[in-house]
Amino acid sequence: MKRANIYKNTLLLATVTITGLVFTSCKNKPSQTVEVTVKEEVIKTEKPNIVLLFVDDYGWSDIGYRNQTFTTPNLDKFKKESLDFTRAYIPTPTCSPSRLSLLTGKEAIRLGMPRHISLDKNNPDAEYNLWPTDPVQMPSRNYLPLKEVTYAERLQELGYYNMFIGKWHLGHPGRYPKDQGFDAEYGTTNSGHPKSYYYPFFKPQDDPRGFLKSGVKKGDYLTDVLTDGAVNFIKDYDNKKPFMLSFWYYSVHGPSIGRKDLLKKFQDAGLEGKYAHHAAMVEAMDESVGRVRKALEEKGIADNTVIIVLSDQGGAYTNAPLSGGKKGGNTLGEGGARVPLLINYPGVTKANTETNVPVQSIDIYPTLIEIASGKKCEDNQINGVSLLPVLKGKTLEKRNLYFFRSYEDQYAAVMAGDFKLIKYHSGTYHLFNVAEDISEQDDLIGKGLQIEEELKNDLANWEKEAVPVYTK
Numbered sequence: 001m002k003r004a005n006i007y008k009n010t011l012l013l014a015t016v017t018i019t020g021l022v023f024t025s026c027k028n029k030p031s032q033t034v035e036v037t038v039k040e041e042v043i044k045t046e047k048p049n050i051v052l053l054f055v056d057d058y059g060w061s062d063i064g065y066r067n068q069t070f071t072t073p074n075l076d077k078f079k080k081e082s083l084d085f086t087r088a089y090i091p092t093p094t095c096s097p098s099r100l101s102l103l104t105g106k107e108a109i110r111l112g113m114p115r116h117i118s119l120d121k122n123n124p125d126a127e128y129n130l131w132p133t134d135p136v137q138m139p140s141r142n143y144l145p146l147k148e149v150t151y152a153e154r155l156q157e158l159g160y161y162n163m164f165i166g167k168w169h170l171g172h173p174g175r176y177p178k179d180q181g182f183d184a185e186y187g188t189t190n191s192g193h194p195k196s197y198y199y200p201f202f203k204p205q206d207d208p209r210g211f212l213k214s215g216v217k218k219g220d221y222l223t224d225v226l227t228d229g230a231v232n233f234i235k236d237y238d239n240k241k242p243f244m245l246s247f248w249y250y251s252v253h254g255p256s257i258g259r260k261d262l263l264k265k266f267q268d269a270g271l272e273g274k275y276a277h278h279a280a281m282v283e284a285m286d287e288s289v290g291r292v293r294k295a296l297e298e299k300g301i302a303d304n305t306v307i308i309v310l311s312d313q314g315g316a317y318t319n320a321p322l323s324g325g326k327k328g329g330n331t332l333g334e335g336g337a338r339v340p341l342l343i344n345y346p347g348v349t350k351a352n353t354e355t356n357v358p359v360q361s362i363d364i365y366p367t368l369i370e371i372a373s374g375k376k377c378e379d380n381q382i383n384g385v386s387l388l389p390v391l392k393g394k395t396l397e398k399r400n401l402y403f404f405r406s407y408e409d410q411y412a413a414v415m416a417g418d419f420k421l422i423k424y425h426s427g428t429y430h431l432f433n434v435a436e437d438i439s440e441q442d443d444l445i446g447k448g449l450q451i452e453e454e455l456k457n458d459l460a461n462w463e464k465e466a467v468p469v470y471t472k
Contacts, residue, residue, distance in 0.1 A: 049245075060338045074286045100144055101360075117169060124172070154369055159372075164178075166249055176188050252282055306371055359401075365379075404467065418433050
């Protein structure tokens with residue numbers, strides 16, 4: 001079913017009379033004073049373009065306005081123009097599941113993906129993988145099933161052109177972005193990370209199509225090359241359809257290899273080792289954000305483009321004042337599961353505002369559908385809820401947020417408002433009020449709080465309903 005490329009917003013305007021100087025419409029016609037009467041009218045508004053910048057392993061604290069270690073002038077500026085979600089989370093904070101949830105609006109564990117894709121070289125077509133140190137040896141999918149509905153497929157139905165750039169990590173040839181609703185792709189490989197951020201970027205077996213063998217040379221930096229692709233897409237786009245650009249960075253995922261000019265800057269400032277490289281990678285990513293925004297402005301479409309900046313999980317280095325992170329067995333801590341999320345929707349979001357409403361990346365899917373359609377998202381297969389009310393300055397109905405991954409003892413969590421309960425395979429629980437105790441140092445388990453039993457029951461019931469049962 002074809003859908004119109006515009007939707008209607010009705011503005012009820014009081015009748016007013018405006019007297020002013022009107023520009024001269026031709027050389028021989030003098031300027032003149034006119035009266036303009038504005039009455040109730042229907043204004044047609046073009047569907048907005050959408051740009052989703054999805055950064056890998058970018059910690060909540062790895063941003064200049066939260067941590068002066070980092071230089072992020074473009075994101076600092078973007079924050080002043082946008083709505084900052086200070087409590088945004090990933091349901092399964094790790095590479096592949098985070099992408100699955102973003103793309104489908106579903107909790108990744110419901111599709112049997114509690115870990116990242118890890119192919120067996122002896123059996124590359126295996127549907128599942130096992131992690132050697134996982135205490136319960138839970139299987140995890142090696143690809144996103146093609147039958148799953150993605151936001152790209154839904155946006156196609158709504159008249160959008162979908163461009164994908166960067167890290168996919170949801171499957172191999174035959175299961176790439178163009179197989180899941182994207183019209184074009186650039187930078188997609190089999191790998192979850194490059195072998196180097198300097199050319200040559202990937203091992204030949206990880207880049208079977210050799211997408212980066214043309215037009216790149218020794219000394220080129222991966223983040224810059226992918227950004228060139230994004231900028232050129234925006235610059236050259238001449239389709240009448242609105243577009244969505246999904247730019248999923250490989251950076252700032254390891255190997256931590258900073259761009260040389262930026263690396264020297266941070267080393268001279270006193271940072272050492274891999275952390276200096278990490279800071280340089282963060283700044284290169286920030287430059288990329290600035291270049292993408294500049295391209296939108298030069299194209300003349302910035303005022304009709306929604307921009308979303310999101311990370312896929314917490315950082316691999318310190319996430320202070322948050323506890324935990326990508327590594328160390330506490331990925332469901334705030335430092336591992338809480339991520340940056342900023343949204344700018346011209347004419348809808350208010351500049352330099354914040355919300356502490358807890359949200360998850362599964363909420364992006366219905367939000368995109370409502371932005372693109374102008375209607376309520378009725379997709380009933382998803383777990384997320386639209387963030388459009390929050391973008392408009394309202395709030396969301398109270399709900400629980402659930403978390404699940406399976407690498408080590410810590411594996412599940414539930415969040416209700418300010419409280420978060422974390423569960424371990426060994427039977428241990430932790431309970432924190434993350435609003436009052438952002439560093440999760442005051443464990444409230446055994447303190448007699450009613451919320452403890454409520455959340456234990458909620459998590460147990462959710463596990464029964466959401467977590468697949470595997471039989472050998």
